[in-house]
Amino acid sequence: MSIDKDTVKHISKLARISLDDKKIANLSKDLSSIMKFIEKLNELNTDKTSPLTSIINASLKSRSDEIRDGKIRDQILKNSPETNKEFFVVPKVIE
Amino acid sequence: MSNISEFSLTRIVSGIKKKDFTSEEVTRSFINNSKKSKKLNTYITECFDQAIQSAKNFDKKKDYKGLLSGVPIAVKDLFCTRNVKTTAGSKILHNFVPTYESTITSNLWSQGSFLLGKLNCDEFAMGSSNETSFFGNVINPFGQKLVPGGSSGGSASALAANLTPATIGTDTGGSIRQPASFTGTVGLKPTYGRCSRWGIVAFASSLDQAGPMTKNVKDCALLLQAMSGYDPKDSTSVDIKVDNYTSKLTEKIKGLKIGIPKEYTVDNMPNEIDNIWKQGVDYLIDAGATIKNISLPHTIYALPAYYIVAPAEASSNLARYDGVKYGHRAKGNNLVEMYENTRSEGFGDEVKRRILIGTYVLSSGYYDAYYLKAQKVRQLIKNDFDKAFTDVDAILTPSTPSSAFKIGDKKDDPVSMYLNDIFTVPVNLSGLPAISVPTGYDKNNLPLGLQLIGKAFDEQTILNLSLAIEKRANFNKKIKVWWN
Amino acid sequence: MTAKKFDYLINGDKSKWEVIIGLEVHAQVLSKSKLFSPSPTKFGAEPNTQVSLVDTAFPGMLPVINQFCIEQSIKTGLGLKAKINLNSVFDRKNYFYADLPQGYQISQYKNPIVGEGEIVLDMPYGTKKVGIERLHLEQDAGKSIHDIDPDNSYVDLNRSGVALMEIVSKPDLRSPEEVNVYVKKLRSIMRYLGTCDGNMQEGSLRADVNVSVRKVGDKKFGTRCEIKNVNSIRFMQLAIEYEARRQVELLESDKKVNQETRLFDTKKNATRSMRSKEEAHDYRYFPDPDLLPLKLEQSLVDKLKKELPELPDEKKERFIKEHNLSPYEANILVSEKEISDYYEEVIKKCDKKLATNWITVELFALLNKKNLSILQSPVSARNLSKLIKMITSGKISGKIAKDVFVKMQVDDKDAEQIVEKEGLIQQSDPKELEKIITKVISNNKDKVEQYKSGKEKLFGFFVGQIMKASEGKANPQLVNEILRNKLK
Numbered sequence A: 001m002s003i004d005k006d007t008v009k010h011i012s013k014l015a016r017i018s019l020d021d022k023k024i025a026n027l028s029k030d031l032s033s034i035m036k037f038i039e040k041l042n043e044l045n046t047d048k049t050s051p052l053t054s055i056i057n058a059s060l061k062s063r064s065d066e067i068r069d070g071k072i073r074d075q076i077l078k079n080s081p082e083t084n085k086e087f088f089v090v091p092k093v094i095e
Numbered sequence B: 001m002s003n004i005s006e007f008s009l010t011r012i013v014s015g016i017k018k019k020d021f022t023s024e025e026v027t028r029s030f031i032n033n034s035k036k037s038k039k040l041n042t043y044i045t046e047c048f049d050q051a052i053q054s055a056k057n058f059d060k061k062k063d064y065k066g067l068l069s070g071v072p073i074a075v076k077d078l079f080c081t082r083n084v085k086t087t088a089g090s091k092i093l094h095n096f097v098p099t100y101e102s103t104i105t106s107n108l109w110s111q112g113s114f115l116l117g118k119l120n121c122d123e124f125a126m127g128s129s130n131e132t133s134f135f136g137n138v139i140n141p142f143g144q145k146l147v148p149g150g151s152s153g154g155s156a157s158a159l160a161a162n163l164t165p166a167t168i169g170t171d172t173g174g175s176i177r178q179p180a181s182f183t184g185t186v187g188l189k190p191t192y193g194r195c196s197r198w199g200i201v202a203f204a205s206s207l208d209q210a211g212p213m214t215k216n217v218k219d220c221a222l223l224l225q226a227m228s229g230y231d232p233k234d235s236t237s238v239d240i241k242v243d244n245y246t247s248k249l250t251e252k253i254k255g256l257k258i259g260i261p262k263e264y265t266v267d268n269m270p271n272e273i274d275n276i277w278k279q280g281v282d283y284l285i286d287a288g289a290t291i292k293n294i295s296l297p298h299t300i301y302a303l304p305a306y307y308i309v310a311p312a313e314a315s316s317n318l319a320r321y322d323g324v325k326y327g328h329r330a331k332g333n334n335l336v337e338m339y340e341n342t343r344s345e346g347f348g349d350e351v352k353r354r355i356l357i358g359t360y361v362l363s364s365g366y367y368d369a370y371y372l373k374a375q376k377v378r379q380l381i382k383n384d385f386d387k388a389f390t391d392v393d394a395i396l397t398p399s400t401p402s403s404a405f406k407i408g409d410k411k412d413d414p415v416s417m418y419l420n421d422i423f424t425v426p427v428n429l430s431g432l433p434a435i436s437v438p439t440g441y442d443k444n445n446l447p448l449g450l451q452l453i454g455k456a457f458d459e460q461t462i463l464n465l466s467l468a469i470e471k472r473a474n475f476n477k478k479i480k481v482w483w484n
Numbered sequence C: 001m002t003a004k005k006f007d008y009l010i011n012g013d014k015s016k017w018e019v020i021i022g023l024e025v026h027a028q029v030l031s032k033s034k035l036f037s038p039s040p041t042k043f044g045a046e047p048n049t050q051v052s053l054v055d056t057a058f059p060g061m062l063p064v065i066n067q068f069c070i071e072q073s074i075k076t077g078l079g080l081k082a083k084i085n086l087n088s089v090f091d092r093k094n095y096f097y098a099d100l101p102q103g104y105q106i107s108q109y110k111n112p113i114v115g116e117g118e119i120v121l122d123m124p125y126g127t128k129k130v131g132i133e134r135l136h137l138e139q140d141a142g143k144s145i146h147d148i149d150p151d152n153s154y155v156d157l158n159r160s161g162v163a164l165m166e167i168v169s170k171p172d173l174r175s176p177e178e179v180n181v182y183v184k185k186l187r188s189i190m191r192y193l194g195t196c197d198g199n200m201q202e203g204s205l206r207a208d209v210n211v212s213v214r215k216v217g218d219k220k221f222g223t224r225c226e227i228k229n230v231n232s233i234r235f236m237q238l239a240i241e242y243e244a245r246r247q248v249e250l251l252e253s254d255k256k257v258n259q260e261t262r263l264f265d266t267k268k269n270a271t272r273s274m275r276s277k278e279e280a281h282d283y284r285y286f287p288d289p290d291l292l293p294l295k296l297e298q299s300l301v302d303k304l305k306k307e308l309p310e311l312p313d314e315k316k317e318r319f320i321k322e323h324n325l326s327p328y329e330a331n332i333l334v335s336e337k338e339i340s341d342y343y344e345e346v347i348k349k350c351d352k353k354l355a356t357n358w359i360t361v362e363l364f365a366l367l368n369k370k371n372l373s374i375l376q377s378p379v380s381a382r383n384l385s386k387l388i389k390m391i392t393s394g395k396i397s398g399k400i401a402k403d404v405f406v407k408m409q410v411d412d413k414d415a416e417q418i419v420e421k422e423g424l425i426q427q428s429d430p431k432e433l434e435k436i437i438t439k440v441i442s443n444n445k446d447k448v449e450q451y452k453s454g455k456e457k458l459f460g461f462f463v464g465q466i467m468k469a470s471e472g473k474a475n476p477q478l479v480n481e482i483l484r485n486k487l488k
């Protein structure tokens, strides 16, 4: 399946990446050739194959319900581009 | 004294123990080399002052108990290192300084080694040539115009040029083995679950695995031993005993059955690769192995399946880079604009391509046709290996379909770039361990490696087989130092 | 009591409409630490202090699941008589939001830990079964605060990663009242189980409300709207009423209802479209590759089943049988575990019927007035039991008991001591009573004449005078007997 410019626009919106028209055109070309490559899989009949769920043959391990973290606000906020020392600060959310 | 930086990791460890030289001497030797080798562009962050301090502290303490006592090691800049910038080769993390240390690097440090620096890599480990790094491409010491492979290209190049005694990389689709093959070094991708992923910047969670990159097989066994082990902080890490790889390392492989899969060949593959492969077969026969022709019929579908699974996981793993908690933030009049601008400015072209492919294959209406299909194909590929391993102990293939290519050659054609990983990707999809061991040269005197694929958690067998090849190949690194 | 009939329909200009409601309740799992990280879940802490590197989605951080949260959701599933799925999978639900640090929520999509179950509601028109579609475990998001600063939003990740059980009902609810009873019943079950504290003020229980309407008699469901994150039962009811009317108005004027996500505005009591959610409504679910599939042992489920406490429905049955209560009374007494505990403590030593009355009338009135929970009751169960015992033994009259009850409310003062100290013991000595009665009769000779000539209503007058003379302590039954004889 080829990926036209509208599709590129749509998925870039989902992926939250802004693109100018030139980028959109280039990506449409690149992504289409990648998808064409991927579509080789259509040769294979997989109706009777069950999908791989995990390459490790084990059940999920769990931990016990103990508090071993928290109270590290300085570390949490240290790398943020903008904080007020208590909160992360971001441009206004429009709901 | 001859240049310490040319020594193997094993020799450096024993030299420090025997007090042939001090940790500080070792460290200065690698730092001097590194300082003279800026042209290779291997380092993103140098920790030289800190490393000398660590070496001096070590020399005062003289604690030789660890496997890596007193050894400075530079690592791929995908491992989070406490108080040392960690970028993943991306602009979006250009200023990120973790407050924590990855489990793998912690394991190395607890064996007595310390950080020498952070090595360049493809952005978020997405690439096979190191050309996608925000910090510029890395040069292969085998030639000014050659790529070192990727994504652990900085690691491979630094190792081959004697800028670090050993290094660690990560391998999602061949990112350790392919650059090892391109630089005449040894690189091993362990079984999925053998090494902790905690604290490694994630690319594709079900495929990523850290592994050792070294100058020889014995070093590889040593470094693997130091890094491996169960980590309760990683739910996909497996609680299986780690072998003493070094003490069990032997070239006596008599009686082992080696599979040669007929599907590991591509159109226009240079003759030299076939020849090296045959050479490898002869070496193993010489060492006492028996050879069996096998078939892994779904091999050809591995790469297309990989280019669904890896981007899908990546599109989700990279959603956290949004300019809120850390890293680069662009301006925007509202939250959504800020996100879109941050991610547009922060990610390079290849990362964008993969995020978009991943977003597309998971999006409403396409999940079954692509993602689910790929997971089914993945099962078929795994079944191929399971079946083969009922009959053989290991599988021998070429590591790559070509030697190192020229910078810029494949940059504009993503698919031709992807084809580079055609022999390495099936292993990641199946979670198996595999190693690339340098075996010979092509007509341009560029190194070529062979890949040995093992059964799950049987790293020892492929290490032993590699040792047998290494002994016979008598591979000599033909590097002329041109970059100083 | 006569059974009322169900009558919640919307009267449009043209026809009558039925309202179809389904709820997705988000219940916070009662646990010390978060679902995938070991940071605390305590409510009301300083911003960003209950947060780990995992909750902030730092590069390389990985989730490790909390065993207790798994067991809490199994218990809840068992309490809802639901199927426990021994194989379940954690998926990523991908979307961008300021308070969602990973850019995805770990949830369960195709294979939840709990499958179909049911909740039985007691409505005035009979019992009603509401189907449970599923229960799954997921992470809560953080909190964005929009009203501190005009240009910016502030993000607090304290809630980020807290374990939630999303309990999805079938579209079986038909009125705001049924929603009220459903949420209360669900909350009660979880509180009996100790799996969720149900505290709606602190956000431990919220619901997404799905509303659609159809003409009475139609079989097909209409297009539904989802009202997100409503955090009180009253708001749920108001939102449903508003939304149902809105949809009826649209449909009666030949317009279509758009399937969309809406928000309930608590200031305007109205719902409005939430455009930000619409634009990217493609969550790209896929199994979280950082987590393996969750496989449960049947033996664990069996063990938890054995440990299950008595739940409201069973307790109600038992109360009806053992304590001879009406279903109505039993319902009230089992509605909260603490109430049923209180009741069972009271009746250990006194009459059950009287205890039921005292608890449901006097005690509840007191708690309501002072806005207290049963756990905060100023009168302890033991003390109330003593009071009731004094009534049945004839030591005090019911009237006196009410006065004593008021006095008991201060520091849970002992009922017997109050009665002793204030000399409130009932006068039951026939000789003493005769004296008082004789005196009253002789003081009211004219009234006696009138009574004897047929004005029998005056009997009450004499009783009143006698009670007054005895300062309310006279045993009313004896007074009746003696007086009747005297007036013959």
Ligand SMILES: [Mg+2]
Binding pocket: C024, C208
């Ligand atoms: Mg929902």
Ligand SMILES: [Zn+2]
Binding pocket: C026, C138, C166
């Ligand atoms: Zn939910």
